[in-house]
Amino acid sequence: MAQMTPEELQHLAEEVLAAQGFSQPQSTAIAAMMVAGQRDDCASHGIYRLLGIVKTLKAGKVVPDAEPRIEDVAPAIVRVDAGGGFSPLAFHAGLPLLEAKARACGLAALTINNCVHFSALWVEMEALTARGLVALACNPTQAYVAPAGGRRPLFGTNPIAFGWPRPEGQPFVFDFATSAVARGEIELHRRAGKALPEGWGVDAEGAPSSDARTVLEEGAMLTFGGHKGSALSAMIELLAGPLIGDLTSPESSAVDAGAGGLPYHGELILAFDPQRFLGAAVGDYQQRAEQLFAGIEAQGARLPSQRRYQARARNTTRGWVEVPDELLADVRALLPG
Amino acid sequence: MAQMTPEELQHLAEEVLAAQGFSQPQSTAIAAMMVAGQRDDCASHGIYRLLGIVKTLKAGKVVPDAEPRIEDVAPAIVRVDAGGGFSPLAFHAGLPLLEAKARACGLAALTINNCVHFSALWVEMEALTARGLVALACNPTQAYVAPAGGRRPLFGTNPIAFGWPRPEGQPFVFDFATSAVARGEIELHRRAGKALPEGWGVDAEGAPSSDARTVLEEGAMLTFGGHKGSALSAMIELLAGPLIGDLTSPESSAVDAGAGGLPYHGELILAFDPQRFLGAAVGDYQQRAEQLFAGIEAQGARLPSQRRYQARARNTTRGWVEVPDELLADVRALLPG
Incomplete structure (x- = not known):
């Protein structure tokens, strides 16, 4: 795990976004959202999102200087x-x-x-x-x-x-x-080959299904x-x-x-x-x-929100947040050579 | 079952409320709410509520001419x-x-x-x-x-x-x-001596309980x-x-x-x-x-709301609503001798 101050993380994210063509106001606002997520150990809105943001940009689905x-x-x-x-x-x-x-x-x-x-x-x-x-x-x-x-x-x-x-x-x-749960949770069950708990999804006939693939591809979440x-x-x-x-x-x-x-x-x-x-x-x-x-x-x-607030207090007191090394490498790879 | 037109029901409810001391505007508004409930086969807000309304009045808990x-x-x-x-x-x-x-x-x-x-x-x-x-x-x-x-x-x-x-x-x-359910539903299970489904209530320690009395008297609903x-x-x-x-x-x-x-x-x-x-x-x-x-x-x-709308359509088409005879007798007993 890398240790970074919120300021370092904000700077890195802004740098990546600017390099990809986002305007300064867009970069600042997007980066601040991700830093807040990382600060609260809320990885789902942390800087791993940079990868999806760049993917969305490359697919022509977002205006970077709107x-x-x-x-x-x-x-x-x-x-x-x-x-x-x-x-x-x-x-x-x-x-x-x-x-x-x-x-x-x-x-x-x-x-x-x-x-x-x-x-x-x-x-x-x-x-x-x-x-x-x-x-x-x-x-x-x-x-x-x-x-x-x-x-x-x-x-x-x-x-x-x-x-x-x-x-x-x-x-x-x-x-x-x-x-009932985040879609990513069902994806994790699919990768792990684990059965879904009751109430997460149905098959194409509307019957309860514990099979992640069936729920994601044929039926629906609940x-x-x-x-x-x-x-x-x-x-x-x-x-x-x-x-x-x-x-x-x-x-x-x-x-x-x-x-x-x-x-x-x-x-x-x-x-x-x-x-x-x-x-x-x-x-x-x-x-x-x-x-x-x-x-x-x-x-x-x-x-x-108590778990988030506890993470925030801990990360704020010690002055840095954790970022997985592999994620950090993926993010830095988005910077110009 | 007695058959009454909505107008008859409105009139009866207003008469009862007036006899109990409710002002005309209060009576009209309260009666209309109950008639709407009865019209939609929504007994929980139907005219059986007159009994509770009078009980509340007699307990000194409502101002009848507010x-x-x-x-x-x-x-x-x-x-x-x-x-x-x-x-x-x-x-x-x-x-x-x-x-x-x-x-x-x-x-x-x-x-x-x-x-x-x-x-x-x-x-x-x-x-x-x-x-x-x-x-x-x-x-x-x-x-x-x-x-x-x-x-x-x-x-x-x-x-x-x-x-x-x-x-x-x-x-x-x-x-x-x-x-999870209406309180009355748990009361019905208590009277019938039936176990509660999971998720309805807990005991005094916060553990799941299927016992209606425990949930109502010692623990809590969920x-x-x-x-x-x-x-x-x-x-x-x-x-x-x-x-x-x-x-x-x-x-x-x-x-x-x-x-x-x-x-x-x-x-x-x-x-x-x-x-x-x-x-x-x-x-x-x-x-x-x-x-x-x-x-x-x-x-x-x-x-x-489809069940209510279907009941409404049926009752409106035939021009009357059903009121249990026993309830009707209880309601009429609230009129002056």
Whole structure:
């Protein structure tokens, strides 16, 4: 394992992205997302993503120098057209107006459109909670998941994330896929020749299947939580697809047309200003929320994101993050000879 | 089974409520909610609820002639103080301003505060979709459910509901508890002496329990969907509790203090105006949503609420709803001799 400071990692990632033709603002925003992932031992959004990003670029599926265009759609809606670029810069472009609108109206929506989606939603939730806002976000992905009672891929893995600012310490944040598991988890089972647990997928007839290949190639993945999770996944398709003028997961799959690039679709982010909802009572109700958290922890249950926060604390204290040597070599190979 | 027209049922329910001291506006709103439930064969919100309503009144836990007070909190927030009355009249009081704010701002929130909660969220979702709005609602209840990894009642059964207007036919609406099952379902297992399926509850040590009495009296119910459902349930506590200046489920239980009345807490309702999000493209994206629904049904999966809609169609066509004779007698016994 290589040990790198966050600054070194940020610099390396920006260098790689610049060398591949990404503009400086795009490179900075994309690199910051990956450094946050690596800092939290959240490898799925860490710098291994550089490989997929470059693959997506080479497939002609992303605009490396896109300049997000901000549109003031309505008093409580800001739309950012990512112009075919990655999502992180579009998010940062829209954040100030989202915050201003939430403070003015009480709540507001940011829609990110026409983007190649590469965002850990929890990073965005933290950007909002750091401003004292309550946040909710979701997006479709690509068609991998059958609706409850079905058998064909239709829904995406459709993550939903939520953030609640806390007066001290880290915010209450969760971020999970509405699929039973990540698609990568099923891939790992296929490689290892391991049977899938019940509830992960179905075969082409809609019957439960424990065979990873069958689920990935013939049937479909399932949502978490049966028909309830399936209903939530449909809601995410609708809210972060047709409502915001962007693609559903099957439409996103059609755009990808088998290229296997990072997915092209939109994202919906809601921000609520507790100060506008509560006025002078905001401190009282913040304390009531703290009592709820205390009630969770008092019975031995954990708040979400604790593993990430622990990793962050450890990596921040020691001042460096770990990067597998092999991954580092692959990343450096993307720099000009 | 007695056969009654919806009008007869509405009249009877209003008569009973008036006889018990409810004001005319309260009676009309409460009765309409129950008639909608009975019309959809949704007995859990049908007129059997009159018994619980009268019990709640006699326990001194509801204000029968409360007049909802509407407060224009922010450009996108309307608050209705139910004044200790039931929720349906408060919802109707806030609806026009919620609609106006959603159309003006793009999205808006209605908070119902200080109410005794007796609302089927799907009825409210339909009221919003009938106006062409997308809707989302949730509320805490009382502390029955342990967080994932826990063992004590903390969260409510916390329903979440969503509505999407469709150009033809019934809207896409779901409404479900984030508990694994309704509390009444566990009660039924206790009475029948039947073992609970896995995932419904835990004992006082947090271990899975199939014993209904243990779950109800010593341990706790569980959420659907493991730690993901638990995270959603926490989100509902926060959004429809501290964010809107109202009670969490454990706080609601404390207010009830074992009286067993209908629960006292708040509710959050969000409304989104597709016209403001999409402008001239609204028809195009409405059709894309229809394609998603077609993709669900084409693979033999069902859209939510279909059973209710079928019951509604049947009962509407024949012009009457069924009411068990015994229930009807119990209800009529509430009329003055």
